[in-house]
Amino acid sequence: MNPSVYLKDFLSLLVKRTIGAIGVSLGTITIIFLISHVLSPNPARLWAGPRARASTILAVQARYHLNDPLFLQFYYFLRDLITGNFGIDPLSGQPILAEIRFYLPNTLELVFFSFAILVVVGIGLGYMSGMRFSTPVDSMIRTIYLASWSTPMYLAAILGILVFATYIPIFPSGGMYSLSLSPVRSVTGFFLVDSLIELNIPAFLSGLQHLILPAVVLAAVNFGLISRAVRSSILNVRWSTYVKTARAKGLNEDEVKRKHILRNALIDATSLSAVLFGWVLTGTVVVEELFAWPGLGQFAFQAIYSNDYPVLIPIVVVFTLGVIIANFVADVLYSILDPRIAMGAQTGAIS
Amino acid sequence: MGSILQMKFRLGRAAIGKMQGILVIVVLLLVIAGGVYFYSSNRPGTPSTTTQAPTTLVVEEESQPDSMDPAVSYATSGWEVVEQVYQGLLAPNGQSYTTYVGVLAQDWTVSADGMTYTFTLRPGVTFSNGDPFNAFVMWFSIYRTLVMNQGPAWILGQNLGASNGAGFNITDSILNSINYTSPSPRDLNYMTYPNQSVQVIGPNQLIMHLGYGYNGQLPYSSFLATLSTPTAYAVDPIVVEANGGVLADQPNNWMETNAVGTSFYKLQSWIQGQSVTLVKNQDYWGANLPASEENSAIQPATIDTVNLYYKPASTMVADLKSGFAQIIVAPTSQYGVLSQVQGVSVSVLPPVFGSAQGVHFLYMDPYAFQPFQDVRVREAIANAIDYKSIIHTVFNDQATQWIGPVPPGFPYYNESTTGLQPYQFDPAMAANLLAQAGYKAALPDGTKLNPGGKIFPAVNFLYDADSSTEGQTAEIIASELGSIGITVTLTPLTFKQYANVITSTSDASTTPYPFGISFYSEDYTASIDYVSAITTSPQIGFSAYSNDTVAGWTTAAASALDENTVISNFSQITKAMYYDYTDIWLYVPYFMTANKSNVIGMIPNPAGSGAAYFMFYNTVHYSP
Numbered sequence: 011m012n013p014s015v016y017l018k019d020f021l022s023l024l025v026k027r028t029i030g031a032i033g034v035s036l037g038t039i040t041i042i043f044l045i046s047h048v049l050s051p052n053p054a055r056l057w058a059g060p061r062a063r064a065s066t067i068l069a070v071q072a073r074y075h076l077n078d079p080l081f082l083q084f085y086y087f088l089r090d091l092i093t094g095n096f097g098i099d100p101l102s103g104q105p106i107l108a109e110i111r112f113y114l115p116n117t118l119e120l121v122f123f124s125f126a127i128l129v130v131v132g133i134g135l136g137y138m139s140g141m142r143f144s145t146p147v148d149s150m151i152r153t154i155y156l157a158s159w160s161t162p163m164y165l166a167a168i169l170g171i172l173v174f175a176t177y178i179p180i181f182p183s184g185g186m187y188s189l190s191l192s193p194v195r196s197v198t199g200f201f202l203v204d205s206l207i208e209l210n211i212p213a214f215l216s217g218l219q220h221l222i223l224p225a226v227v228l229a230a231v232n233f234g235l236i237s238r239a240v241r242s243s244i245l246n247v248r249w250s251t252y253v254k255t256a257r258a259k260g261l262n263e264d265e266v267k268r269k270h271i272l273r274n275a276l277i278d279a280t281s282l283s284a285v286l287f288g289w290v291l292t293g294t295v296v297v298e299e300l301f302a303w304p305g306l307g308q309f310a311f312q313a314i315y316s317n318d319y320p321v322l323i324p325i326v327v328v329f330t331l332g333v334i335i336a337n338f339v340a341d342v343l344y345s346i347l348d349p350r351i352a353m354g355a356q357t358g359a360i361s
Numbered sequence: 362m363g364s365i366l367q368m369k370f371r372l373g374r375a376a377i378g379k380m381q382g383i384l385v386i387v388v389l390l391l392v393i394a395g396g397v398y399f400y401s402s403n404r405p406g407t408p409s410t411t412t413q414a415p416t417t418l419v420v421e422e423e424s425q426p427d428s429m430d431p432a433v434s435y436a437t438s439g440w441e442v443v444e445q446v447y448q449g450l451l452a453p454n455g456q457s458y459t460t461y462v463g464v465l466a467q468d469w470t471v472s473a474d475g476m477t478y479t480f481t482l483r484p485g486v487t488f489s490n491g492d493p494f495n496a497f498v499m500w501f502s503i504y505r506t507l508v509m510n511q512g513p514a515w516i517l518g519q520n521l522g523a524s525n526g527a528g529f530n531i532t533d534s535i536l537n538s539i540n541y542t543s544p545s546p547r548d549l550n551y552m553t554y555p556n557q558s559v560q561v562i563g564p565n566q567l568i569m570h571l572g573y574g575y576n577g578q579l580p581y582s583s584f585l586a587t588l589s590t591p592t593a594y595a596v597d598p599i600v601v602e603a604n605g606g607v608l609a610d611q612p613n614n615w616m617e618t619n620a621v622g623t624s625f626y627k628l629q630s631w632i633q634g635q636s637v638t639l640v641k642n643q644d645y646w647g648a649n650l651p652a653s654e655e656n657s658a659i660q661p662a663t664i665d666t667v668n669l670y671y672k673p674a675s676t677m678v679a680d681l682k683s684g685f686a687q688i689i690v691a692p693t694s695q696y697g698v699l700s701q702v703q704g705v706s707v708s709v710l711p712p713v714f715g716s717a718q719g720v721h722f723l724y725m726d727p728y729a730f731q732p733f734q735d736v737r738v739r740e741a742i743a744n745a746i747d748y749k750s751i752i753h754t755v756f757n758d759q760a761t762q763w764i765g766p767v768p769p770g771f772p773y774y775n776e777s778t779t780g781l782q783p784y785q786f787d788p789a790m791a792a793n794l795l796a797q798a799g800y801k802a803a804l805p806d807g808t809k810l811n812p813g814g815k816i817f818p819a820v821n822f823l824y825d826a827d828s829s830t831e832g833q834t835a836e837i838i839a840s841e842l843g844s845i846g847i848t849v850t851l852t853p854l855t856f857k858q859y860a861n862v863i864t865s866t867s868d869a870s871t872t873p874y875p876f877g878i879s880f881y882s883e884d885y886t887a888s889i890d891y892v893s894a895i896t897t898s899p900q901i902g903f904s905a906y907s908n909d910t911v912a913g914w915t916t917a918a919a920s921a922l923d924e925n926t927v928i929s930n931f932s933q934i935t936k937a938m939y940y941d942y943t944d945i946w947l948y949v950p951y952f953m954t955a956n957k958s959n960v961i962g963m964i965p966n967p968a969g970s971g972a973a974y975f976m977f978y979n980t981v982h983y984s985p
Contacts, residue, residue: 056861059435059512063575066510069610102633103433103612112633168675176679183676183685185635189668190417193630302672304634312634316857 023341031334038330039091039323043084046319052076053317057100074100074320087323096324106321109309110328115199116186117298117305121290123221124228128290129283131229132236136279137272139237140244151237159234163227163293167300170227181223184302188216224301228290239282243275277347284340288333415983416665418960420972421680422690425634425671430616431594432505435512440591440970442631442669445639445978446489447594447622450480450499451585452658453976458713458886458967459772461585462656465494465595465623475580475922476572482565486646488597489627496567497541500552501598503559503569504531510610513592516884520581521558522573529557537606541598579920582927583887589968590885597621625662625979639667639978657964663982681705681955688956688963688972688981693759694829699955706958712761713770714965714974715949719882720768720891721831723838723945724863726905730820730875732798738817739942741794741802745845746838747786752948755833760950764939766895766904767931769949771888771967773924777931781939784946792845802846819848823862823877826853830950831878849876878947879904886968888931889919895944896934906943959984 054070055062071077075086090097096106139151158166175183182188186201194204194213202221205213247253248271256270257263294307302308306325313322426439431447434440450466463469466480486494506514507523508531524530531551539548552561558573569588572578587593596616601607604615620628625647626639647659670686678695680686682702691699693709700707725742727733752760762783763769788805795802796811803809824835832853839849852874854862862872863879881894895904896915911934918930938944952974954963962982963975971978 053861055864056857062512063510063515063518066512066514066610069510073611098614101427103428103430103617104614109633171676171679175676175685176683179683179685183680183683184672185670186632189630189636189638189666298634300673300676302635302670302676304632308634315855317861 020342023338027334027338027341031331034334035327035330038326039088040084042319042323042326043087046317046322047080047083053100053319056317070100073098087320091324091327097320099318099321101316101318101321106324109321110306110324111199113304113306113309114328116201116303117291117294117307119200119202120221120225120228120294120298120303120305121287124225125283125287125290127225128229128233128286129236132233132283133240133276133279135233136237136240137244137275140241140248140275141267141271143245143248148241152241155234155237158230159232159238161231163231163296164300166227166231167224167297170223170230171300174223182220184220184300186217186220186304187213188220191216224297224303227301228293228297232286232289232293235286236279236282240275240279243278244271247271247274277344280347281340281344284336284343287336287339291332291336292329417668418664418666418688418978418981419668419670419680419686420688420690421670421672421677421686422972423671423674423677426631426637428612428617429620429628429631430511430612431502431591431596432509432514433511433612433617434591437970437973438671441972442628442637442639443591443594443620443622444624444970444976445626445667446620446624446628447591447596448624448659449591449594450482450588452589453886453966453968455657455964456966458586461589462658464658465499467654475582475584475920476570476578478569478571478584479562480567480569482567484565485649486623487644488600488621488623489642489644490597490600490621491644492597492599492621493542494595494623495541495564496561497539497544497548497552497564498595498598499567500559500561501536501539501541501601502595503593504536505596505601505607506592507531507558508533508536508607508609509612511612513590513884515575516587516590516592518574519576519587520571520574520584521569522575523558525556525558525573527556529554531557533607533609536598537602539598576916576919579916580922581919582922583885583889583919586885586887586890586968595623625660625977626667629666634671636671637669639669641665657980658977660979662979663962664978667978681957684957687960690973691953691955692829693756693950693953695955696757696759696953704958705955706960707953707955709759709951709953710965710974711770712763712949712951713768713967714952714969715760715770719880720763720765720949721834721878721880721947722765722904723947724877724879724905725943725945726872726875727943728875728905729872732800732817732820733875733943735798736942737794737798738800739945741791741798741845742842742847743784743942743945744787744791744794745841745847746784746945746947747841748784748947749786751834751837754837755830756948756950759953760948763946763949764935765944765946766892766938767888767935768883768891771886771891773888773928773931776928777935779932781935788841788845795845795847800846803844805844817847819850820876821852821874822849823859823874824851824853825856825859825878825880827856827859834947835878852877875905879944883967886966889915892931892934893919896938904944906938906941908937908941911937 054067054076058066058070075083094107099106099109102109135151135155139148142148171183174181191213194201194208194210197204197207201217202214205217253266253270256266294305295310297303298305298307299311306328310322310325313325422438424436424438426434426442427436428434428439429442431443434443448464450464451461452464454460454462463483465483465486467483469478469480471478482496482499488494503517503521504523506517507521535551539551544552554560558570560568560570562568571580571584600621601613601616605613618631623646625642625645627642629638629640631637641662645661648661674692677686677689677691678698681689681699696707699705725733725739732738748762752758752762761769764778764781764783767774767777792802792804792810796814799814800817801809801811801814822835822839824831826832835851839851842849862874881891883890893915896906897912914930914934918927921927921930954974960981961984962980964980965974966976969975
């Protein structure tokens, strides 16, 4: 493909997706805002405390414009969001932006680690299953991924804790690092990265030890979809004409598998992986709560529980953006892996 | 493009080229895990997952603190930390909840009319950063709570106010302008002015004048109890001023997450969502006190480090079993499981400590649901419930039935309830009362009463969805009411939503939740705290009960200085509410303690928020 056409298509897709992202974010914010207000039209008492005096409640109402009409409240809220001033958390008294800055890197660290496990294990098992079609190995792998796929996240987390933190205590049951360690200076906000920057190996190892179990649980309930997709793709291509041709040309089996089977099988898996990134991101709400992982998911859980919608809405925006970006990356990867498919901005789906 | 793809496939080949690649990765992960585990468990000074160094205590509970600021924190988990880092003038005397010991106050006297409290402060007290504590600091701290006007401010606001109602008004700008280390004459004018709530007499002496709060010009017999809460703890004005100062009606962001107090522990870290770490205050002023002046509330800490983790109940139980945690706050439902675990001590505390969990009762809002205006309907409901069965089935007998509003175990409970029996289960009487009220009803044997009567309209029944015990209780009550002819629609809400409804002050006649389970748990340890919350809420708020006469008795009890008047008023309130049946007293759950057997020294107190049943960690230690 002509690079300039490719770039044009890419930019066009970027613009479209950005506009779409704004629309989706606005829609999400509106829905969450309305639902929150229906559930608790005036949460001032909840935020002020059960026996707070009228003057205390009035102060909270004034601060969060709770006595204004709903559309005005929404306006104030949008204005704050757009200007990057997410306001003050009514329950903790902290700037919401600062809270998100604290929690987000912890979540991303968990998600990236989990995602790496998910992709490697998912593709690997899918490949093995496809290449050993109709063998006991295939059956076993299919059983594993179906079982994991159908396991609720909370159950997997509890089982993980029970087995690997209680009966075979090789991992901690929760938290992000051992409290006996000196705190690591925050540079990037990512604990593992910061501990490496500081060359603080005990902190790094402690962080890793705390990270493995929640990351594996997150990956375990999500890898099945990739395995299934890879297996399905392998089955589609392994007996195709071009693979036969490749073998007939005398290519060795390893090369055939790698270049002609796996590569094509990876197209679907790669785009699916990007979508799964969004799933893993939103899955942190349950996993972080159960593993006492101080991330955005846990923060969201607490905000939902506490009717803390000034906090909940920015979190939802972050999650929404994460899912939108993941989908965008999926589109881009798809076109990179399969040059037959352009990004379709001007020329349609197939060029 | 091609080179990118080639590179990707070279990487792909390395990672996943063959089945062995997967195995290698899995093995690598296991090796990393094993290595990390081995390293962590063998590194000196690092608590392992199976054994804990005796200088460190790991405590686990579900909720993390709401705030580190004594003027803002209003949750048990927040007070738990605040009580270890900050100190107030006084504290409950060991297990007693009616007597107090001096903490920052060495001594105090009360005037004959109960309106004036004079405190002599302990000399030589310093904050953990070295800043001095004195009467000016205490003056600042009390007014700061009142001016900030956050959730718990009402506890002090009942009797103290920032304004004297006659032109003298302490504002945030005044608080921020005063030099508390070397006050100027102008500063002293403010702090020593006599007609105000807190008056400084000298660097180590101050007077609190009651009557400037919303209770009006009345004494308050439980005033010391209110002063023992974190709302009256001393904060360092130098630290506050250096970090944003005081803002009227607003919290201070810095103080929300940081803490500098005078107490035996220092806040080392609060990793939000994960843990709080407290370390021993090495410069603690109380370490130098002569033994004759020491008491349990001020003695230096024994354990060097207290790690508080915030985890789900399932994880806590697992951690106590594995030895990672030494104390957990577990629900009573885990009693059977935990009592079987070797090396774990589990005990059920007397009912007075159950107040930390709350007293539970049914409320019936006659403003929002017309049938509740008929006392026969309310009495029928009181008779339709099998209380003993609920306590047995839902709580495994780890709860007690009670008669409110004075909580069992608290002062004057026995005197208030003399001659009364807890409500009894009598379904036949319940059906008859319902029939007399004009509704169709059914006896336990199925006999229909008043078949030509009205069908009792279905009514929503509110309860806390996050509480399994309330859920089970609600189902039992719904079934029992159904059997006499009352249909209820169960309407659970999450705790926060539920709490918002039962504390609402404005929708008594329009609420969709006119019936349900309510509860109250203390803000400070005093019978009057419960009684006033339950009797002076003219809305659903806690009780749906509104009666001006009873409210008057409550005020009389609150301000009475002699026991007989208190008892007399509490007795009248109890009887009036008992025969009114607007509130049906259900149960008070017992509180369960769960800790490793070698951890001792916890002093239970109803005011306790440390692991929800003791106040201070300084007395906790490992047995030799």
